[in-house]
Amino acid sequence: xxxxxxxxxxxxxxxxxxxxxxxxxxxxxxxxxxxxxxxxxxxxxxxxxxxxxxxxxxxxxxxxxxxxxxxxxxxxxxxxxxxxxxxxxxxxxxxxxxxxxxxxxxxxxxxxxxxxxxxxxxxxxxxxxxxxxxxxxxxxxxxxxxxxxxxxxxxxxxxxxxxxxxxxxxxxxxxxxxxxxxxxxxxxxxxxxxxxx
Numbered sequence: 384x385x386x387x388x389x390x391x392x393x394x395x396x397x398x399x400x401x402x403x404x405x406x407x408x409x410x411x412x413x414x415x416x417x418x419x420x421x422x423x424x425x426x427x428x429x430x431x432x433x434x435x436x437x438x439x440x441x442x443x444x445x446x447x448x449x450x451x452x453x454x455x456x457x458x459x460x461x462x463x464x465x466x467x468x469x470x471x472x473x474x475x476x477x478x479x480x481x482x483x484x485x486x487x488x489x490x491x492x493x494x495x496x497x498x499x500x501x502x503x504x505x506x507x508x509x510x511x512x513x514x515x516x517x518x519x520x521x522x523x524x525x526x527x528x529x530x531x532x533x534x535x536x537x538x539x540x541x542x543x544x545x546x547x548x549x550x551x552x553x554x555x556x557x558x559x560x561x562x563x564x565x566x567x568x569x570x571x572x573x574x575x576x577x578x579x580x
């Protein structure tokens with residue numbers, strides 16, 4: 384059943400129906416299917432459907448453990464399938480609360496060559512809401528490079544929304560705009576301002 388998730392038919396409706404049937408079959412096996420699902424997730428780059436089965440059968444902590452264990456921390460720049468898998472896993476992890484040490488490990492992916500992976504890692508870390516971890520990403524607040532535009536915007540939005548102070552105060556100047564419409568307050572909080580044209 385799991386191997387059916389590794390390919391797609393040209394006809395999308397039939398493909399989805401077959402995969403739905405496989406998913407129902409896996410869920411019907413219950414928890415004895417979990418070791419097989421986990422092994423498949425480790426070895427496959429097509430993970431969306433197996434993750435659906437995992438989520439239906441495993442408690443949340445086991446889901447998080449499994450997703451994190453499938454991340455490849457190695458040098459994957461020249462393997463697009465593994466890069467895509469890391470990206471997908473990070474997108475799924477964004478939906479869960481991670482233990483503190485685990486979220487700190489994900490900082491590794493903010494240095495990936497692939498912008499999507501960097502962005503997804505930042506989103507996961509920001510979603511955790513732990514200032515002590517997010518502080519390590521503050522350099523993105525002033526990163527005006529084209530390849531990190533989305534990351535910078537996400538970081539600025541998080542700092543404005545959560546009212547986190549900028550800890551690395553050497554990065555910003557109070558009373559100065561960080562970008563148009565965002566001012567650095569005297570207490571190093573970022574303040575959204577209305578822009579008058």
